[in-house]
Amino acid sequence: MKHSAGQQNLNTITYETLKYLSKTPCRHQSPEIVREFLTAMKSHRLTKAEKLQLLNHRPMTAVEIQLMVEETEERFTEEEQIEALLHTVTSILPAEPEAEQRTGASSAEAMDEEGPA
């Protein structure tokens, strides 16, 4: 059967896209995890675009949060609020195995919840 040249474009783009996504934290997510994350995020009152970026990047530092969330100085007056947001992100969204070693103490909790890679 002819798997024609017409299929080549589909093969190329899906291969490259999957390759890109496999190197992001999204690789370890599932619909259940996304649902759990969005439920936990309700109290932080972020916009859809902000929550999407947190899902895509799984930020682990305040600097990254400030890039993805607008006007953090006005909306998060206490430092604990940003810490709480970081905690929600890192505890619910699975990490990449190498990332655990990089940040050490702050993701120790996440490591306890993780099974073998």
Added chain:
Amino acid sequence: MFVLVEMVDTVRIPPWQFDRKLNDSIAEELNKKLANKVVYNVGLCICLFDITRLEDSYVFPGDGASHTKVHFRYVVFHPFLDEILIGKIKGCSPEGVHVSLGFFDDILIPPESLQQPAKFDEAEQVWVWEYETEEGAHDLYMDTGEDIRFRVVDESFVDTSPTGPRSAEAAASEEQPRKEAPYSLVGSIIEPGLGLLSWWTNS
């Protein structure tokens, strides 16, 4: 960075494919038409997500094939303005830093959007961030292959459909027309946290 776009199109199925399930033939035709192609003002099409509605199929006089109007959703790459993305540095030129996502290549960070002060090293053809500390200036090189976090600040769609035949005079004097990317993004790394990932990791 991906969106689901609702589209409608009429798909032509030739008679020798009538033995296949209609949905499969249609899915294959839609992917052949759209996958890895840029739709003007929409984005880079990745793959079919689902078929939402199939209307009746018609056979027209003179053509043995069936024509079916299909409502479907397609996965499209189209980051929103100000979105943060991570890519790889493809190379540097005086125009700026060229970044690729693997499946999408046409991302440029112009010199004015680099962490300042920045200079272009002609010998190595690489952009350098002259990072100042109390000890003095550190030169941080933006090498090819490095992961880079950037913000999407602009996008550009160019209609690359073929134009009609040119007049004889224009055809004689024209040089090689410049190949323009149908969809390109402009990025910025001027904020704290942006730029090479290695610049911001806590070691």
